[in-house]
Amino acid sequence: MIDRTMIDRTVTDRTTTDQAMTDRTSHLELEQHDKTFLDSNELIINMGPQHPATHGVLRVILKLDGEKVLGTECVIGYLHRGVEKIAEHRTYSMFNPYVDRMDYVAAVSNGLGYCEAVEKLLNVEAPPRARYIRVILTELNRLASHMLWLGTHALDIGAITPLFYTFRDREEVLKIFEKYCGARLTTHAFRIGGCLYETYEGFEREVKKFLDFVTPKINEYEELLTTNRIWVERTKGVGKISAKECVALGVTGPVLRASGVKWDLRKAQPYAAYADFDFEIPTGQNGDTYDRYLVRMQEMRQSLRIIDQAVGKIPEGPIIAKVPKVMKPAVGEIYHSIEAPKGELGYFIVSDGSTQPYRVRVRPPSFVNLQALDMMVRGALVADVIAVIGTLDIVLGEVDR
Amino acid sequence: MSEETKSPTPPPTGEPKPAAGEPIPGTLHSSPSEKAGVPPKSSTPPAAHAPAAPAKPSGPVPTPWDSPMVTRLKGHYGSGIEANSYLGQNFMAVDASLIPELLQVLRDQEQFDYLVDVTAVHYPQREKQFDLVWILYSFERNERIRVKTMIADGASAPSVVAIWPAANWLEREVYDMFGIQFDGHPDLKRILLPDGWKGHPLRKDYGIIQQDQEWVQINLGIESGQ
Numbered sequence: 001m002i003d004r005t006m007i008d009r010t011v012t013d014r015t016t017t018d019q020a021m022t023d024r025t026s027h028l029e030l031e032q033h034d035k036t037f038l039d040s041n042e043l044i045i046n047m048g049p050q051h052p053a054t055h056g057v058l059r060v061i062l063k064l065d066g067e068k069v070l071g072t073e074c075v076i077g078y079l080h081r082g083v084e085k086i087a088e089h090r091t092y093s094m095f096n097p098y099v100d101r102m103d104y105v106a107a108v109s110n111g112l113g114y115c116e117a118v119e120k121l122l123n124v125e126a127p128p129r130a131r132y133i134r135v136i137l138t139e140l141n142r143l144a145s146h147m148l149w150l151g152t153h154a155l156d157i158g159a160i161t162p163l164f165y166t167f168r169d170r171e172e173v174l175k176i177f178e179k180y181c182g183a184r185l186t187t188h189a190f191r192i193g194g195c196l197y198e199t200y201e202g203f204e205r206e207v208k209k210f211l212d213f214v215t216p217k218i219n220e221y222e223e224l225l226t227t228n229r230i231w232v233e234r235t236k237g238v239g240k241i242s243a244k245e246c247v248a249l250g251v252t253g254p255v256l257r258a259s260g261v262k263w264d265l266r267k268a269q270p271y272a273a274y275a276d277f278d279f280e281i282p283t284g285q286n287g288d289t290y291d292r293y294l295v296r297m298q299e300m301r302q303s304l305r306i307i308d309q310a311v312g313k314i315p316e317g318p319i320i321a322k323v324p325k326v327m328k329p330a331v332g333e334i335y336h337s338i339e340a341p342k343g344e345l346g347y348f349i350v351s352d353g354s355t356q357p358y359r360v361r362v363r364p365p366s367f368v369n370l371q372a373l374d375m376m377v378r379g380a381l382v383a384d385v386i387a388v389i390g391t392l393d394i395v396l397g398e399v400d401r
Numbered sequence: 402m403s404e405e406t407k408s409p410t411p412p413p414t415g416e417p418k419p420a421a422g423e424p425i426p427g428t429l430h431s432s433p434s435e436k437a438g439v440p441p442k443s444s445t446p447p448a449a450h451a452p453a454a455p456a457k458p459s460g461p462v463p464t465p466w467d468s469p470m471v472t473r474l475k476g477h478y479g480s481g482i483e484a485n486s487y488l489g490q491n492f493m494a495v496d497a498s499l500i501p502e503l504l505q506v507l508r509d510q511e512q513f514d515y516l517v518d519v520t521a522v523h524y525p526q527r528e529k530q531f532d533l534v535w536i537l538y539s540f541e542r543n544e545r546i547r548v549k550t551m552i553a554d555g556a557s558a559p560s561v562v563a564i565w566p567a568a569n570w571l572e573r574e575v576y577d578m579f580g581i582q583f584d585g586h587p588d589l590k591r592i593l594l595p596d597g598w599k600g601h602p603l604r605k606d607y608g609i610i611q612q613d614q615e616w617v618q619i620n621l622g623i624e625s626g627q
Contacts, residue, residue, distance in 0.1 A: 123488060
């Protein structure tokens with residue numbers, strides 16, 4: 001158990017200035033020093049918020065006995081921008097670009113979830129052509145997100161090469177995004193009711209070329225890591241979480257699947273055009289960091305499969321449904337969720353019949369998954385904390401919103 | 402096609418709310434605080450509905466939700482439960498007094514083992530100001546439902562952390578954003594905003610550019626966070 005009083009003391013006067021942080025930490029260290037020598041072997045150290053392995057501004061307070069982790073406490077909110085509050089002061093389409101800034105490495109997924117939720121509320125459906133374009137771009141984005149995860153996760157554990165490989169290849173995805181909508185990361189690719197942009201000349205050809213290019217690259221990443229002894233030693237049996245614990249903690253996405261639960265919203269409650277495609281849900285058995293790595297690698301291949309099927313048969317027709325310029329959804333509430341690269345991304349939208357949403361709640365997968373960190377690292381070593389933060393694949397922009 | 406390309410101007414005037422982009426701090430949300438789920442206003446533009454709708458549709462309306470589960474629960478709890486379906490999504494509005502027990506039953510007997518989300522909505526004009534919403538999912542049945550209840554400002558809600566550990570951070574966020582207390586929560590404190598911050602930003606009476614200036618001055622050493 002965490003010694004509450006110790007942690008509370010550090011958390012109570014939480015500030016964001018570096019100076020205050022330094023003062024407090026040194027003060028704490030001094031206190032700890034005495035305590036360690038006199039009556040306890042426990043030590044509390046502060047990891048982050050400015051730490052290269054926390055993937056942004058995450059602060060983890062670790063309670064240690066030597067190298068062993070006795071407990072953790074996450075301090076989040078450093079990147080809080082009040083996205084849900086902003087939504088109440090924007091029209092439905094004005095809020096659309098904001099959602100890209102939550103999980104900024106998977107902006108297309110965020111946009112898809114939001115657009116589909118509002119479409120549901122308006123009771124309109126995107127035309128088939130738009131849905132196919134959406135699937136292609138979203139799956140490309142899943143690839144980009146998983147590539148970024150792989151590069152940074154491997155870097156955290158000490159393998160530097162994959163970072164260069166994955167960033168090099170992710171660039172090709174971003175080039176397609178840039179050519180499609182002019183933006184690489186915060187794409188704002190979709191609009192409520194469909195897509196704004198037609199596919200550009202040669203879109204299908206370029207996507208196919210990308211598939212041919214990237215398929216052997218994924219094998220290349222696997223060659224570097226899957227049987228690499230250091231990689232296996234650092235990840236096997238680390239950060240274990242069982243299926244039951246995942247469900248109890250609301251953990252979704254690859255983390256849940258690596259624990260053996262075959263559940264993917266694209267299959268369970270198909271949205272966009274996913275019902276048209278043939279793909280599998282990769283699962284693991286052990287729920288450890290290694291299995292999560294394997295699951296995500298397999299997911300990348302499944303994404304390629306989906307894109308390959310979709311790109312060959314994009315239906316003809318309009319790309320956007322008839323939606324009113326001034327959107328005033330009827331009074332009511334809707335919850336819609338999609339399988340984002342990190343897990344279930346949900347939007348709960350309440351309309352009061354006006355042009356602006358009365359309330360938008362984002363159910364962020366990273367936020368809920370991060371809650372499992374404490375359970376996953378108890379009893380492990382400090383170095384494993386780094387591995388587990390990496391394997392949870394959190395994006396702090398989404399945790400804090 | 403979309404308004405981004407063709408109309409750079411803000412939405413037309415005559416809206417019930419201040420024009421978007423010029424938020425006024427401290428203003429109340431001026432639209433009527435109806436309980437969501439009542440029949441929609443007739444002013445809904447017909448164009449908002451599925452294409453090729455021949456007659457003027459009056460918009461989607463909630464319909465009663467009937468299922469063996471609802472019948473079972475109603476049989477047990479009587480009139481405290483009102484089950485409806487809106488746009489194909491099922492939800493139950495229940496009496497606050499039923500809350501911990503009903504959710505326990507939903508998990509233990511109806512297999513809703515995954516708590517997707519806990520959130521709240523603020524209706525300042527209403528007597529019981531908050532809607533508290535639990536979104537549940539059952540892996541077994543591949544079914545998603547919402548349970549909601551109304552609570553008054555200052556009243557506390559029972560915590561469901563003992564039922565679903567996932568509720569821990571979610572309830573902390575609701576507390577942080579709305580100031581709703583959860584009885585029985587193991588560690589109810591702010592999560593996104595710093596401890597010591599004053600105010601709960603997702604309440605409707607909290608302005609969009611409003612800040613805890615005192616906190617900003619003390620902790621950041623600057624006059625204003627703006």
